[in-house]
Amino acid sequence: MGISKAKRLYWFQLGGIASKKAYASLCKDCGKCVPKCPQNIDIPKELSTIATEMEGLTMKVAVALAKGFFSVQRRFVVRRKRQG
Numbered sequence: 001m002g003i004s005k006a007k008r009l010y011w012f013q014l015g016g017i018a019s020k021k022a023y024a025s026l027c028k029d030c031g032k033c034v035p036k037c038p039q040n041i042d043i044p045k046e047l048s049t050i051a052t053e054m055e056g057l058t059m060k061v062a063v064a065l066a067k068g069f070f071s072v073q074r075r076f077v078v079r080r081k082r083q084g
């Protein structure tokens with residue numbers, strides 16, 4: 001069974017590959033957002049559910065590998081530009 005498209009997008013967009021890390025498990029469960037939500041959504045609970053569903057060791061390994069790949073690729077492109 002492969003990794004779903006939703007997970008790959010989540011990892012790429014929120015895992016810190018394409019931009020700043022913003023994945024669900026970064027929530028500190030401080031509760032400050034709960035009284036401010038106009039729809040009374042239990043945001044920390046929902047984020048915890050998302051973290052359980054979308055994150056884990058596989059995400060950490062995939063993100064680390066992708067970051068490594070893009071880092072090497074970036075250095076390769078820079079080197080090629082310097083060589084003309």
Ligand code: SF4
Pocket residue numbers: 026027028029030031032033034043044047
């Ligand atoms: S999402 Fe809500 S509970 Fe989680 S860290 Fe931010 S303010 Fe705190």
